[in-house]
Amino acid sequence: MLSIEIDGKNYQIPQGKNLLEFLLENSFDIPHLCYHPALKSIGACRMCAVEVEGSKNLVTSCTAELKDGMKIKTNSSLVDESRKVNLSLILKEHPDDCMTCDQNGNCSLQDLAYEYFPSGKPLFGYLEKKKI
Numbered sequence: 001m002l003s004i005e006i007d008g009k010n011y012q013i014p015q016g017k018n019l020l021e022f023l024l025e026n027s028f029d030i031p032h033l034c035y036h037p038a039l040k041s042i043g044a045c046r047m048c049a050v051e052v053e054g055s056k057n058l059v060t061s062c063t064a065e066l067k068d069g070m071k072i073k074t075n076s077s078l079v080d081e082s083r084k085v086n087l088s089l090i091l092k093e094h095p096d097d098c099m100t101c102d103q104n105g106n107c108s109l110q111d112l113a114y115e116y117f118p119s120g121k122p123l124f125g126y127l128e129k130k131k132i
């Protein structure tokens, strides 16, 4: 077992456990678009990234290598900002036609867009403001 601190609380996590799976099983709200338990994680969407103490960059929880004594933050302002930027970049390249899409109403990307940008389409304005 590994002893890992997550958002200030200590957890015992079996060696080799996928961090994203552990977080989801323990009711942490972690957005994730490219993870599937039947497939190898490739860390493509970066929506599941978390802060790891001592790490220069945010770490995708679906590919994270867990180490004993790790300290993780899942809900810091840095994590929130990263989710918004990543989501905006994904949406920027995405067709704007939910109303005619078969996935309408049953789509994780659509759900996240509403959750992180409840006022709707000024999504791209967000990137412009950030000069991305």
Ligand code: SF4
Pocket: 094, 095, 096, 097, 098, 099, 101, 102, 103, 104, 105, 107, 108, 109, 110
């Ligand atoms: S419903 Fe989902 S997949 Fe379809 S256009 Fe909207 S965001 Fe894209």
Ligand code: FES
Pocket: 031, 032, 033, 034, 035, 042, 043, 044, 045, 046, 047, 048, 049, 060, 061, 062, 063
């Ligand atoms: S779920 Fe997409 S990078 Fe982890």
